[in-house]
Amino acid sequence: MNNPKRGKGITRGLPHPAYFWAPVATVSGILVLGYYSFLDEAPFTKRKRLIATSPAWERRMGDEEYKRVLRQYKGKILPPDHRACITVKRVGSRIALAANKFASENIPPEVIQGGSPYTYTVVRSDMANAFVLPNNHIFVFTGLFKYARDEDQLAAVLGHEVAHNLARHAGEKISGSILVQIMARVMLLIDPSGILYSLFLPAATLLHDLPHSRDAEIEADHIGIHLAAGACYDPRAAKLVFAAMKEGDGGVNPPEFASTHPSYESRISKFDEWMPEAMDKLSRDGGERCSHVREEMKLARRHAAIEADRREKPSSV
Numbered sequence: 001m002n003n004p005k006r007g008k009g010i011t012r013g014l015p016h017p018a019y020f021w022a023p024v025a026t027v028s029g030i031l032v033l034g035y036y037s038f039l040d041e042a043p044f045t046k047r048k049r050l051i052a053t054s055p056a057w058e059r060r061m062g063d064e065e066y067k068r069v070l071r072q073y074k075g076k077i078l079p080p081d082h083r084a085c086i087t088v089k090r091v092g093s094r095i096a097l098a099a100n101k102f103a104s105e106n107i108p109p110e111v112i113q114g115g116s117p118y119t120y121t122v123v124r125s126d127m128a129n130a131f132v133l134p135n136n137h138i139f140v141f142t143g144l145f146k147y148a149r150d151e152d153q154l155a156a157v158l159g160h161e162v163a164h165n166l167a168r169h170a171g172e173k174i175s176g177s178i179l180v181q182i183m184a185r186v187m188l189l190i191d192p193s194g195i196l197y198s199l200f201l202p203a204a205t206l207l208h209d210l211p212h213s214r215d216a217e218i219e220a221d222h223i224g225i226h227l228a229a230g231a232c233y234d235p236r237a238a239k240l241v242f243a244a245m246k247e248g249d250g251g252v253n254p255p256e257f258a259s260t261h262p263s264y265e266s267r268i269s270k271f272d273e274w275m276p277e278a279m280d281k282l283s284r285d286g287g288e289r290c291s292h293v294r295e296e297m298k299l300a301r302r303h304a305a306i307e308a309d310r311r312e313k314p315s316s317v
Contacts, residue, residue, distance in 0.1 A: 077124075159231070163223035
């Protein structure tokens, strides 16, 4: 005699019919193929990463965001003839020259073609921060000058920001977000109840987004000190900036695994690891190239100070 319950039991043991798994397997295969199709190598460090965005799209996105940020801080942006703006532009221009040389040596020409000249915007704010947008838009907040007290230290910060741009970290972050969103949709397809989806999102943040963000910061530190050295600034200043920031924060850091940035200790120890090579770049040719440049820097600083004093003194009636 046939047992109808047995058939029902077998059906009940399969959460989804066979025809359900075919599209899931297809989507998974497309994801794997797409991942390896968009796999890219970061300049200088040779780190493997996913980039699905084009350089042209990133530049357009950066230009749009640049306009938005200018509107956001309207009224707080310092004029171009302000001493802070002159200093940032002077240091940034030297870093930009080093960045162009770095790009010609480490980045395919088709990636760097079409880029705009660097812009430097200084915002009056107590926030100790600087950031860069794709297509070479750099913002510096005046609160940063509490920690970047001279041109070598400012060059360490600007070198770090320019390195983010050279390595296309914005495109990498957006590409990673797209991948996570697609995988989240697959989770909903597999489990419409949303339980798997609710578990996947925090796991993706902890195991993908945060580690990749820390990798990008470390990579920008590494490339940044080489840009600073190439521009004839002392790369050892980077350690001083982060040591000052650590002291300013009271030495308190969130757990590194839960942060977008590496701990100060991790960054400072990495600088020790990379410094011999960066110092070799600074002192190459017996230091002749940089001794001349640093003398020019000294004269430029002196001229800027005289001009600033002249502007700040009340005119006699």
